[in-house]
Amino acid sequence: MSGIINSVDRVRLIAGNTFLEAVRQKFFNSILLISIALVVSSIFFQQFDFGTGELKFITDFGFGALFFFGSVLSIAATTQLFFSELESRTALTILAKPIYKLEFLVGKFLAAHMLMLCFTLIITLVLSGILFWRENTLMLRLGEEFLDGRLIRYGDVFLFGLLQWMKFGVLAAITLFIASFSNTNLYTIMVSFFVLIICQLQYIALDAYSTIEMGAGRWLVQVLSLIFPNFQLFNVGDQLVFNAESALPLATVMQIVGYGFFYTVVFILLAQLSFRRREI
Amino acid sequence: MSSPAIRIRGLTKDFSFGIRGMKLRAVDDLNLQINQNEIFGLLGPNGSGKSTTIKIILGLLKASSGSCEIYGKPSQAVSARHSVGFLPEAPYFYRYLSGWELVRFYARVCGVSRSTIKEQVDSVIELVGLTEAAHRRVGTYSKGMLQRIGLAQALVHDPQLVILDEPTAGVDPLGSAAIAEIIRELKRRGKTVLLSSHLLAQIEGLCDRVAILHRGKLVREGRVDDLVEENETESLFVEGLSAEGRAAVEKTIAEQGGRLCRTEKPRLNLDALFLKEVNQHEAEREAESGAMSKGGSA
Numbered sequence: 246m247s248g249i250i251n252s253v254d255r256v257r258l259i260a261g262n263t264f265l266e267a268v269r270q271k272f273f274n275s276i277l278l279i280s281i282a283l284v285v286s287s288i289f290f291q292q293f294d295f296g297t298g299e300l301k302f303i304t305d306f307g308f309g310a311l312f313f314f315g316s317v318l319s320i321a322a323t324t325q326l327f328f329s330e331l332e333s334r335t336a337l338t339i340l341a342k343p344i345y346k347l348e349f350l351v352g353k354f355l356a357a358h359m360l361m362l363c364f365t366l367i368i369t370l371v372l373s374g375i376l377f378w379r380e381n382t383l384m385l386r387l388g389e390e391f392l393d394g395r396l397i398r399y400g401d402v403f404l405f406g407l408l409q410w411m412k413f414g415v416l417a418a419i420t421l422f423i424a425s426f427s428n429t430n431l432y433t434i435m436v437s438f439f440v441l442i443i444c445q446l447q448y449i450a451l452d453a454y455s456t457i458e459m460g461a462g463r464w465l466v467q468v469l470s471l472i473f474p475n476f477q478l479f480n481v482g483d484q485l486v487f488n489a490e491s492a493l494p495l496a497t498v499m500q501i502v503g504y505g506f507f508y509t510v511v512f513i514l515l516a517q518l519s520f521r522r523r524e525i
Numbered sequence: 526m527s528s529p530a531i532r533i534r535g536l537t538k539d540f541s542f543g544i545r546g547m548k549l550r551a552v553d554d555l556n557l558q559i560n561q562n563e564i565f566g567l568l569g570p571n572g573s574g575k576s577t578t579i580k581i582i583l584g585l586l587k588a589s590s591g592s593c594e595i596y597g598k599p600s601q602a603v604s605a606r607h608s609v610g611f612l613p614e615a616p617y618f619y620r621y622l623s624g625w626e627l628v629r630f631y632a633r634v635c636g637v638s639r640s641t642i643k644e645q646v647d648s649v650i651e652l653v654g655l656t657e658a659a660h661r662r663v664g665t666y667s668k669g670m671l672q673r674i675g676l677a678q679a680l681v682h683d684p685q686l687v688i689l690d691e692p693t694a695g696v697d698p699l700g701s702a703a704i705a706e707i708i709r710e711l712k713r714r715g716k717t718v719l720l721s722s723h724l725l726a727q728i729e730g731l732c733d734r735v736a737i738l739h740r741g742k743l744v745r746e747g748r749v750d751d752l753v754e755e756n757e758t759e760s761l762f763v764e765g766l767s768a769e770g771r772a773a774v775e776k777t778i779a780e781q782g783g784r785l786c787r788t789e790k791p792r793l794n795l796d797a798l799f800l801k802e803v804n805q806h807e808a809e810r811e812a813e814s815g816a817m818s819k820g821g822s823a
Binding site: 251254255258259262265266269333334335337338339340341342343344345522524525 | 580583584585587603604606609613615616619621630631633634635675678
């Protein structure tokens, strides 16, 4: 039992130290500022006079910014945090201590995941603030459209943030796995983006092949759909925030979270298998 | 612990490179035993396999064949590293932490208990002579200070075996002398020290035993005195001898069946001369400033 406690303590130390390093990087701050600026800029579209449609537009715009910049940050930060330790050879000093390589990897992953939590929280807070302000303004101007109360379910904005954060976790774990056998930053980033596109669009292939009869092609697509997680499952923005009739069931949310957690663990374990053979 | 600090048997390490998987042999059938409370020097030119051997001892690399044990435990086992402290060559640390925070971080990674951690950190920082700079950011440290804070992080969990990879590389003679003194202090405290270097003059006065590696193979191994001593010749250091006296000595040598091979003036090595001069100058400055402050206060 004390062994597990010590192990958790070491992971926490590495994660905390790496997180401190991450938030001091200019890249994180730049991406964060650009994302906030983009979300805030959506309020300038009010001059098109969408009416209550403006709220939907701001929400979609904010969710889009969260997905795009979050994906960029997740891949770039994980790659940078991993390779900075190898290139500066601080990994040599840490791994020469009584520490398992899995603890080192999990520490790195958790640091990147905490960074993404900060990013997601800040963006969802800014988005919620803007939506709240615009909704209040529209309520005063177009009172008759708000007879049933507020249009926006603010809890759903954060629920969407949580699901995106889970997706960033899977993406960070995939990036860590690629970094574990790759020799350069650039290769890791390029391959990770390639995998992100596959994961994002794999549902199209699944739809296309679901109509064909059983055969090698269908079998191959099914195998690939198991290897690459389906990121469309996390994109439930349309079922959230404005869909007053049916909120997303808790069981579905838990299933999506479980799906993300499963793939995160699998890719971290694969990273460990590859990293244990790597020359430091 | 009755086992030797390190026991290496038949150690071979091949690196594969290229698409065809061509092999490069970095360490070739190495056999070594490093005993407890010994300062052992691993010598050799660049590319001789010193760092690879150290990485295998630390469990950072897996040997292609052979075995390596630390106090009887396989070096690949994480538990074996509880008794090992390591200073890598040209260490780089988290620049935004202070020296004290850095050593504390490594102490916690090594599982030093919270009740003793402050005492341990203060103690090793004092040992390496960085008390005054302990709360400065590591990013502002000189090369010599980085080596010393590196030593502090290697020692903070009180390991029995300390492995130092090129501990004096790039450090000025004063810094090197300070590090050498710390290594001697470690021996006095009962620690075993394995150090690798190609700065042979520094090793010579420090190590009990050395091993010389070349292209991954062990070339020589033994006590420093045994290896460098010329058994067939002896030196006589004489003072105040006249020309007649010298002629008489030479004649006696010849009569006793010996042969005078060469005569030379005893020399200080440059390191010793540098240290002597700098320390003398430093002592004079301190004496002067002491006298001035006394004069000022009077």
